[in-house]
Amino acid sequence: MGYCPNTPDDIRQMLEVIGASSVEELFAPIPAGLRAKSFDLPPGMSELELMRLMREKAASSGADITPFIGGGIYDHFIPAAVDHLASRAEFYTAYTPYQPECSQGTLQALYEYQSTICRLTGMEASNASLYDGGTAVAEAALMSLRITGRHKVLLDASVNPLHREIVNEYLHGLSAQAVEVAPQGCASDLKRLMDSIDDQTAAVIVQTPNCFGSVQDFRELANKAHEHDALLIVSCYPIALGLVASPGEMGADIAVGDGQSLGNHLSFGGPYFGFIATRKRFIRNLPGRIVGETIDHQGRRGYVLTLQAREQHIKRHKATSNICSNQSLCALRGLIFCAALGQKGFGELAALNYDKAQYAKTVLTSIKGVELLNSGATFNEFTLILPRDAAEVVQQLLDKGVAAGLPLGGYYPGMERALVVTVTEKRTKEEIDRLAVLLEEVLWS
Amino acid sequence: MTKFFTKEHEWVEVVGEQATVGISEHAAHELGDITYVELPKIGKSVKQFDTLAAIESVKAASDIYAPLSGKVAEVNDALDEAPELVNQGAEAQGWICKLEGVDSAELSALMNAAAYAEYLKGL
Numbered sequence: 001m002g003y004c005p006n007t008p009d010d011i012r013q014m015l016e017v018i019g020a021s022s023v024e025e026l027f028a029p030i031p032a033g034l035r036a037k038s039f040d041l042p043p044g045m046s047e048l049e050l051m052r053l054m055r056e057k058a059a060s061s062g063a064d065i066t067p068f069i070g071g072g073i074y075d076h077f078i079p080a081a082v083d084h085l086a087s088r089a090e091f092y093t094a095y096t097p098y099q100p101e102c103s104q105g106t107l108q109a110l111y112e113y114q115s116t117i118c119r120l121t122g123m124e125a126s127n128a129s130l131y132d133g134g135t136a137v138a139e140a141a142l143m144s145l146r147i148t149g150r151h152k153v154l155l156d157a158s159v160n161p162l163h164r165e166i167v168n169e170y171l172h173g174l175s176a177q178a179v180e181v182a183p184q185g186c187a188s189d190l191k192r193l194m195d196s197i198d199d200q201t202a203a204v205i206v207q208t209p210n211c212f213g214s215v216q217d218f219r220e221l222a223n224k225a226h227e228h229d230a231l232l233i234v235s236c237y238p239i240a241l242g243l244v245a246s247p248g249e250m251g252a253d254i255a256v257g258d259g260q261s262l263g264n265h266l267s268f269g270g271p272y273f274g275f276i277a278t279r280k281r282f283i284r285n286l287p288g289r290i291v292g293e294t295i296d297h298q299g300r301r302g303y304v305l306t307l308q309a310r311e312q313h314i315k316r317h318k319a320t321s322n323i324c325s326n327q328s329l330c331a332l333r334g335l336i337f338c339a340a341l342g343q344k345g346f347g348e349l350a351a352l353n354y355d356k357a358q359y360a361k362t363v364l365t366s367i368k369g370v371e372l373l374n375s376g377a378t379f380n381e382f383t384l385i386l387p388r389d390a391a392e393v394v395q396q397l398l399d400k401g402v403a404a405g406l407p408l409g410g411y412y413p414g415m416e417r418a419l420v421v422t423v424t425e426k427r428t429k430e431e432i433d434r435l436a437v438l439l440e441e442v443l444w445s
Numbered sequence: 446m447t448k449f450f451t452k453e454h455e456w457v458e459v460v461g462e463q464a465t466v467g468i469s470e471h472a473a474h475e476l477g478d479i480t481y482v483e484l485p486k487i488g489k490s491v492k493q494f495d496t497l498a499a500i501e502s503v504k505a506a507s508d509i510y511a512p513l514s515g516k517v518a519e520v521n522d523a524l525d526e527a528p529e530l531v532n533q534g535a536e537a538q539g540w541i542c543k544l545e546g547v548d549s550a551e552l553s554a555l556m557n558a559a560a561y562a563e564y565l566k567g568l
Contacts, residue, residue, distance in 0.1 A: 149486065284481065309481070309501035318499075318508070 061401065066431050070381050070422030071211065071406040072133060072160050074261040076239065077426055079340045082263040086333045100304040107303035110328065111291040113335040120241050121255035122248020123277035128289040129331035130323060133235065133258025134163040136274030137205065138170040139287045139321060140233045140254040141178070144203030146285050146320065148229065151176040153203045154196050158183035158210035159235060161411040186212035186374045186383055194224040201228060207235040208244065213381030213420060214374050215244050222251030238262050240379040242350025254278045263337025264330050273327035273334060284310055287321030349425060353380035356432065357423040363436045364421065369443060373418060381422045387443060390419040396442045402435055448536065449512065449552050450561035456536055457512035457555065464513050464547045465540050468500065471565055473535035476502035479528045484520040485542055491515065493551050498541055513551045515544030
């Protein structure tokens with residue numbers, strides 16, 4: 001059975017219009033190394049054969065690697081209630097909640113999600129979610145340009161490098177500029193950031209814990225930004241908020257982050273969701289959907305999409321952003337996760353992460369030649385300096401069944417020996433001890 | 446004092462070099478309940494017929510254009526808390542902003558009240 005719906009005649013006609021003589025010629029501009037090696041797929045399998053194959057693959061040695069990798073996406077425990085409730089058909093079938101008369105369940109869930117994000121981040125208004133953490137940071141940057149009418153943001157280079165790339169990409173087409181400020185060691189260079197704020201600065205973008213795992217307080221930075229009518233954007237890791245000061249407490253104007261750690265599986269990179277929350281006075285500049293609570297003509301409580309005049313289907317090219325959707329199901333998982341844990345459980349989860357990471361820090365830094373780079377507080381991630389190339393060490397440890405961390409050399413030239421190690425609540429003492437034994441073995445025997 | 450009107454339904458009233466700007470009673474009626482007025486920033490310079498501000502109602506979001514060239518000297522802050530003032534008196538307490546440094550020669554491109562009333566009949 002062919003999977004390509006185009007007949008040879010269709011293909012010939014299309015090539016003729018384009019002016020290419022063959023499909024090969026059409027794809028010629030793509031470098032050979034990046035092109036598919038072959039489309040010669042094996043013949044189809046029966047369901048039974050396929051199940052057997054997948055079971056074999058699931059049981060292979062690569063599938064039970066113990067992950068100590070974070071860097072923005074984290075391996076957290078997901079209570080069974082999350083999968084169960086989020087899989088209910090009522091949520092799956094209600095795609096776009098335009099019509100309050102037939103989508104009260106979805107709308108109420110998103111309203112509760114927004115309330116939860118506000119409580120976590122210490123902010124006053126949240127939208128119904130964005131695509132992921134990176135686009136959330138970029139949307140926050142765009143929001144600051146709209147609010148201030150300025151064209152420059154200061155971007156702390158200890159913000160996740162992938163997120164910075166997205167910010168630069170988004171600003172590129174808007175004749176706006178992101179000025180990166182290098183960190184000092186593992187921490188934001190607060191003095192340089194503060195000295196760099198001027199009356200052309202729309203916002204300062206920072207992250208805590210940052211990509212080295214360092215936790216920082218940005219209260220002073222917030223004050224300095226506000227003196228210049230600039231905004232402070234804080235990207236945060238929601239699980240850490242169970243323990244550290246929220247962006248709202250630090251005086252941030254916009255809080256963003258990746259919501260994956262709230263009840264979403266790693267799933268080889270997505271889908272996840274991003275969150276964005278702000279002060280009430282900036283609510284009209286929030287991108288995307290917002291659900292509001294209201295009453296109907298009989299005085300009953302109900303939920304509707306609100307402040308829609310900001311959006312594309314009404315304001316066209318003058319809309320606040322081109323986001324006209326959200327990540328409902330992933331955001332719903334985030335909500336159920338938070339509800340299942342409760343405020344106390346959330347705090348306990350954060351404490352577990354911190355404690356286990358502190359233990360790992362102690363064990364790993366007792367290995368000869370392994371040093372801790374972070375000088376201040378960390379949460380569940382920290383940066384080690386190894387005696388040799390971290391990427392090589394990680395590769396050797398992978399062969400032994402452990403993903404030891406994220407090597408930073410690819411993102412920070414000169415930091416080839418730096419390794420970011422992440423320890424979530426899922427890592428046991430035995431796993432941490434094993435990592436230490438294997439690391440010592442790889443380094444010294 | 447005399448009001449002049451644009452084809453886009455703004456009004457302007459000039460006193461010396463300062464002009465008060467708003468949207469017409471007709472525009473306010475057509476828009477329905479006004480929910481938000483995006484006021485311009487003080488100090489913003491505009492040319493005649495440039496986008497000056499924006500207004501949202503339960504039905505639509507529309508731009509407000511500058512009836513004259515000038516610089517925003519004052520905005521009607523009361524609209525932040527009470528956008529319904531535009532519905533209550535679009536040509537009075539519902540004014541949007543004041544422009545300074547205007548040139549009354551530009552008024553020749555606008556309509557007086559009688560001409561605007563005539564213009565509305567033709568819509």
